[in-house]
Amino acid sequence: MGAGVHGGFGSTFGARQSGILVADSSLVGNGQGAALASYAKRVSKEPGYTDVAIHGAPGYVSVFIKTSNGEDRIDLNHRSLAKYLKQDKGYAGGKIRLLSCKTGSPTGTFAQNLANKLGVVVRAPSDTLHIFPNGRIVIGPNSFTNTGRWIDYYPKGRKRRKNEH
């Protein structure tokens, strides 16, 4: 379990659809960056992949939740996210594309660990992801520098393949 206050998904987020996307899974929260949920719907779908939209970093993903005292950030490791996805009706199994920043960074481990845990291919961005209102995606250090790429991570024991997009 990553840092944060969440103790597991079984009786909270899990066992139900996130309610935000029909065919995909989104775990955005209602705090900062909540627009990610609606913007994720505008991104062109990748055949065979389920999009998972969540705020991220090379080693973890996070959800921002409004509270009476402001806002809490809940960090999740790959095990917590895998548990959530297995219980989410928006995910029927198969390949995953993470709409989540830097989770595919070669210096991180999140996408590889998630692929190992779920036993499926996980496609993730090598750098920061920027989603424009028309669904266009830029992968790079800022919105105007498209220097990154998608990387496919295969479950442990299989070869990793890089995809240029």
Next chain:
Amino acid sequence: MIIIRKEEREGKMNIKTVGYFKEMPHGNKSSASIYDYINNGNAGEIEHICHYLESGIEFIVSPEISEDIINPAKGTAGVISDYTDGTWLWPGDLSYYVKNYGLKIPEEFLQTMRANNWKVPITLDDLDFDDIEIDGKKVFDE
């Protein structure tokens, strides 16, 4: 004779970037240093400024978490999505530095906020994506 500017003739909206300091991972490397702007805040207007920055239109969404670049031990500074009021574009973590480090906002941007009575005057629907330029560069050229 009335001269119609090119931007007006073609209905372009040119939005200017502000607050992308060079130390930020999502900053502009040719921009100023954030250290030249902190502890020099606009006293008396900080609450108004932060409210304005936080109520901007989330225009370009980025699912990345921004850490405090001045004191990383403090943790999260926000998300790095780009926000706009139709005139300016700023990063989502800018208000954090105004609130926590007394970051000074450029006077030209402040004038816009005051003229708007501290309320962002547009919604996402008011933005015509086909005609938006950011710092003179077309956003959607595909």
